[in-house]
Amino acid sequence: MTDCISRIAQVLNKHASLLSNQDDLVPYNRGTEGFSNNSGEGIVAIVKPYNTEDVSCLLNLANELSSIPDLRFTVNPISTGLNWGYGTSQPPRCNSRVVILDLSSLTNIEFTADLGLITVEPGVTQKQLSDFLIGQGDSFMVPVTGAGPSCSILSNAIERGYGITPNTDHFGAVTAIHGYWANGTKYTSAINELDQSEEKIVDKTYKWGVGPYLDGLFTQSNFGVATSMTIRLAKKPEKFVSFIIRVPSDSDMEQATLLIRKVLSDYEGIVGSINLMDKRRLLSMFADNPSPSEHKVMSDELIKTLSDSLQTSDWTIMGSIYGTEGVAKIVKKEIKQIFSQLNCSQIYSDSAIFPIANKVIKWTPNFLFKHIPVLSLVKKQLASFERGKEIMLGRPNKMALKLAYWRHKDAKKIKPEDLSPAKDGCGLLWYAPLVTMNPTVMRKYVEFIRATCPKYNIEPLVTFTNLKHDCVDSTIPIIFDLSNPQAVEDAHNCLKDLVLNGLKLGFVPYRLNIDQQQWLLDANSPFWQTTNKIKLALDPNQILNIGRYNPQ
Ligand SMILES: Cc1cc2nc3c(=O)[nH]c(=O)nc-3n(C[C@H](O)[C@H](O)[C@H](O)COP(=O)(O)OP(=O)(O)OC[C@H]3O[C@@H](n4cnc5c(N)ncnc54)[C@H](O)[C@@H]3O)c2cc1C
Known part of the structure; x- marks a missing residue:
């Protein structure tokens, strides 16, 4: 093993880092998922490249040594390794010597300001991109996620993640990828290869290229390592209005769904994504759990106490309007009209109430917050509203992380x-x-979640995020005490129950964790057989990210 590591040291740039002490490996073996991955040698070293040349050298070496059992190693690329809930930085399979290729050191950013096209290396985080764009005049939005400031922009798109700025579908906004296939061959699109100009800009402006579309092969796969990505950024609007709609009655969810669908199809491009969250989910984000070490779901009494104190309704709709002053004004008026069909209260961020409330809070002496709980609540809610607005405007923050x-x-x-x-x-x-954007199906889904999670003492926390008017993804966070073995077992069984019984009802995950990637996918199905043929062509020595979306 030492030999394999010394061979790696020989091919890397002298400024690259190669770590192989046990202490250095600890953070890379750590995850929120409670997976035990001890079937093989596991992670033996971490490579932090100095430049993209190092990526190529490492892949070439892994291929060269692949037939020598004593020296063979496989490569697992991560960008920031914060894939919390899906595997964090852990390799999907550990039955070989794994070298983690930690790309967080590659943080170059190129900006074509007049077109709003940003090209980022894998290590560029949401915070770095945000700071960069602010420095460039603050005219564009970062495609943020709830995972927050320290997460990579590139790898979220590689995972086909999503957020709630107008560029909801993060890979959808990607126009160009550069990288290496697992066999070491360099990749740029055919347009980039054909273009003889010095700037080679057209590739960055056109997603689909010429000939077969290969950029997509870098996503949810193990065929190659992306070393840079161009993203078409959404422009900061002249006017931005976020809205929160409180739906007091659970039974109004169906009607709310129909109205959300109408708003999204009528105002496509003006209204970003819309979130629909149930009461428990909202409480888990804003309340403190009075008994965090108890492995059981909240009682109805506790929910009532918490939701009374935080004034949380059964369902909450959150969305934003992006446009010019005139467009935003009209759309806001029409959206208000649409939701007035529902028994609900509506709050808009440009309402006169906010500056007044903020002033009142600012001038209130501190000691009064202790004595008048409602003031303290208003203060917290105003702060949360501001932080939520920041995310919708493409400024990353850690607000959503509290949920974990x-x-x-x-x-x-x-x-x-x-x-x-x-x-x-x-x-x-x-x-x-x-989940199909249909009220009956969504109700069936909510009932399924509410019946399944509590069986395993997991809180049923429901969010629906619309990726389009006809496409909704739901996220159910399965939150458990990682130090309690029973809680870990229950969480794993809960997720398995949800996945397997959900498939029978037509609920199909858009993204899988590293454990599900090993047992859920059928290597003999036509889809995965074809995928395996592509894998063999691009990675004949099986050296890259073994087990990632690749059933054997
Ligand atoms: C509270 C909370 C909220 C969250 N909210 C969101 C959300 O709103 N939206 C969302 O999408 N996710 C969300 N997440 C999930 C997750 O944390 C994010 O998706 C996160 O961005 C993924 O981690 P990463 O970017 O560090 O990816 P990494 O861990 O670096 O990589 C993820 C995967 O991509 C592969 N990969 C990485 N880089 C490359 C590369 N250069 N070439 C080839 N393959 C590569 C890796 O092998 C790995 O399997 C949330 C998590 C939490 C805890």
């Missing part, structure tokens, strides 16, 4: 700016199925 700490004993002791779920030992898995 719902069953964490020391949640209150960790400062909001320090939240880092895997480092802090949070237990979290995601169930993220696509």
Whole structure:
């Protein structure tokens, strides 16, 4: 093994880092999922390249040594390794010597300002891109996610993740990819190869290229390593209005769904994505769990107490309007009209109430917050509203990360700016199925979640996010105490139950965790057989990201 590591050291740039001490490996073996991955040698080293040349050298070496059992190693690329709930930075399969290719050191950014095209290397985080764009005049939005400032832009698109700015579908906004296939061959699109100009800009402006579309082969796959990606950024609007609609009665969910569908199809491009969240989900984001170490779901009485104190309704709709002053004004008026058909209260961020409330809070002496709880509540809600607005405007923050700490004993002791779920030992898995945007199906789904999760003492927390008017993905965070073996077992069984019985009802996950990738996919189905043929062509020595979306 030492030999394989010394061979790696020989091919890397002298500024690259190669770590193989046990202490250095610890963070890479850590995840929120509670997976035990001890079937083989596992992670033996970490390579942090100095430049993209190092990526090519490492892949070439892995291919060269692949037939020598004593030296053979496989390569697992990560960008920031914060794939919390889906595997974090852990390799999908560990039955070989794994070298983690940690691309977080590659942080170059190129900007074609007049066209709003940004080209980022894998290590560029949401915060870095945000700071960069602010420095360039603050005219464009970062495609942020709830995972927050420290996560890579590129790898979220590689996972086909989504957010709630107008560029909801993150891979959808990607126009060009550069990288290496597993066999070491360099990749750029055919347009880039044909273009003889010095700037080679047209490739960045046109997603589909010429000939077969190969950029997509880098996503949810193990065929290659992406070393840069161009993204068409959404422009910051002249006017932005976010809205929160509180639906007091659970039974109004169906009608709310129909109205959301209408808003999204009537105002496509003006209204970003819309989130529909149930009461428990909202409480888990904003309330403190009174008994985080208890492995059981909240009682109805507790929910009532918490939701009364936080004034949480059965369902909450959250969305935003992006446009010119005139367009936003008209659309806001029409949306108000549409939702007035529902028994609900509507709050818009440009309402006169906000500056007044903010002034009142600002001038209230601190001691009064202790004595008048409602003031403290208003203060918290205004702060949350501001932080939610930031995300919708493409400014990353850690607001959503609190959710991962719902069953964490020391949640209150960790400062909001320090939240880092895997480092802090949070237990979290995601169930993220696509659900047909149809009220009857969505009700069936809600009933399914509410019946299944509590059987395993998992809180049923429901969010629906519209990726389009006709496409909704639901995220169910399975939150558990990672230090309690029974809770870990229950969480895994809960997710398995949801996935397997969900498939029978037509609920299919849009993204899988590293464990599901090993047992859910049928290697003999026509789809995966074809995928395996592509894998063999691009990775004949089987050296890259073994087991990632690749059943054998
Ligand atoms: C509270 C909370 C909220 C979240 N909200 C969201 C959300 O709103 N939207 C969302 O999508 N996710 C969300 N997540 C899930 C997850 O944390 C994010 O998707 C995160 O961005 C993924 O981690 P990463 O970017 O560090 O990817 P990494 O861990 O670096 O990589 C993810 C996968 O991509 C592969 N990969 C990475 N880089 C490359 C490369 N250069 N070439 C080839 N393959 C590569 C890796 O092998 C790995 O399997 C959330 C998580 C939490 C805890």
